[in-house]
Amino acid sequence: MFAVACLLTYIGSCLMLYVILYAYYTCFRVYRCNFSRVLIVTAHPDDECMFFGPTINHFLGQQAKCRLLCLSSGNFYSMGEVRKKELINSCNILGLEKSAITIIEDNNLDDDPNIEWHTNLIKEYVKKQVHNYSIDKIVTFDAYGVSGHRNHASVFQAIRLLKNSDEISKDIEILVLESKSCLTKYLSIFSLPFVLLNHLVTNSQLYISSPFEVLRTQRAMLKHWSQLMWFRVLYICLSQYMIMNSVHVFEQ
Numbered sequence: 260m261f262a263v264a265c266l267l268t269y270i271g272s273c274l275m276l277y278v279i280l281y282a283y284y285t286c287f288r289v290y291r292c293n294f295s296r297v298l299i300v301t302a303h304p305d306d307e308c309m310f311f312g313p314t315i316n317h318f319l320g321q322q323a324k325c326r327l328l329c330l331s332s333g334n335f336y337s338m339g340e341v342r343k344k345e346l347i348n349s350c351n352i353l354g355l356e357k358s359a360i361t362i363i364e365d366n367n368l369d370d371d372p373n374i375e376w377h378t379n380l381i382k383e384y385v386k387k388q389v390h391n392y393s394i395d396k397i398v399t400f401d402a403y404g405v406s407g408h409r410n411h412a413s414v415f416q417a418i419r420l421l422k423n424s425d426e427i428s429k430d431i432e433i434l435v436l437e438s439k440s441c442l443t444k445y446l447s448i449f450s451l452p453f454v455l456l457n458h459l460v461t462n463s464q465l466y467i468s469s470p471f472e473v474l475r476t477q478r479a480m481l482k483h484w485s486q487l488m489w490f491r492v493l494y495i496c497l498s499q500y501m502i503m504n505s506v507h508v509f510e511q
């Protein structure tokens with residue numbers, strides 16, 4: 260009985276915390292319109308909504324101009340053409356127009372979890388976007404790449420090299436999405452106390468989606484129907500990345 264009471268208290272506290280934090284960050288977001296030009300760099304179609312949905316919601320809510328650079332067509336199962344269309348449809352729901360999406364098809368950037376991509380090659384693609392679209396913020400994976408996928412980690416390594424070079428302006432802010440432990444990754448909204456604690460200790464930025472935005476991100480994920488195996492359906496229901504992103508500024 261005591262355990263049930265504790266569990267119900269925890270669930271109620273998480274829901275209340277979500278409402279308070281969402282209200283706080285929404286006000287913060289509305290009053291901090293910065294009209295940035297943001298480039299989100301991902302490795303595969305579906306990364307944008309599996310991992311970066313709350314970040315995209317946050318920046319679009321700030322009236323920022325967002326672009327997506329997806330470094331492969333996700334051709335691991337020879338479904339690249341299908342997945343490119345799915346990506347366009349997913350982004351359409353998230354609020355990114357087709358003209359704001361670049362999908363790279365390069366034989367040296369094959370979708371493969373066992374392959375590390377050439378960082379110099381990625382650097383060139385990112386640099387081109389930064390210069391062509393006057394980008395002032397880049398958002399991407401951290402060193403672990405959320406799921407440990409080597410392609411994700413390669414994207415971070417390439418952008419780290421780019422940041423430390425003199426090939427882009429030092430003023431361009433690099434934001435990396437924090438990888439979460441398996442313990443909290445699949446607790447959905449109930450990971451909030453852990454996320455908030457981490458936010459306070461590490462001073463990371465926290466982007467929280469509204470219930471409406473969460474549903475929109477989930478709808479975007481459903482556009483990737485070729486990827487909707489049972490475990491991805493579970494992911495949509497349980498992953499904290501569908502609801503919130505912890506992001507920190509990468510210095511060097």
Ligand SMILES: [Zn+2]
Pocket residue numbers: 302303306408411
């Ligand atoms: Zn991926």
